[in-house]
Amino acid sequence: MTARDxxxxxxxxxxxxxxxxxxxxxxxxxxxxxxxxxxxxxYLAHAPSIEDVVAGFAAAxxxxxxxxxxxxxxxxxxxxxxxxxxxxxxxxxxPDLELQLAxxxxxxxxxxxxxxxxxxxxxxxxxx
Numbered sequence: 838m839t840a841r842d843x844x845x846x847x848x849x850x851x852x853x854x855x856x857x858x859x860x861x862x863x864x865x866x867x868x869x870x871x872x873x874x875x876x877x878x879x880y881l882a883h884a885p886s887i888e889d890v891v892a893g894f895a896a897a898x899x900x901x902x903x904x905x906x907x908x909x910x911x912x913x914x915x916x917x918x919x920x921x922x923x924x925x926x927x928x929x930x931x932p933d934l935e936l937q938l939a940x941x942x943x944x945x946x947x948x949x950x951x952x953x954x955x956x957x958x959x960x961x962x963x964x965x
Contacts, residue, residue: 916941920938
């Protein structure tokens, strides 16, 4: 993998609570085992911000970054307004970097819905 390969930027809301961050950090660890430093996580309400991460990708020589909302629902202000606005600001700051915003949110993906359903059923089985 080279800097020519697209980088992946996951965006979540953020929280100072380490329990809140733990699942996203586990996701990041799993993705890094496949993508290395081409993937990282930004937060809307905490550091690092989208612009901070994009600056890092630009400094590393990446030409393209795909931004994905690591949220459960595609509805709401974060997916519809906050993330697009932050991506637009990063585009203005780094015009030579191609920033692509993936539509929707991870939680709306059929595979994620299936994984959540399986996890819910596992918990149900544990309470029989």
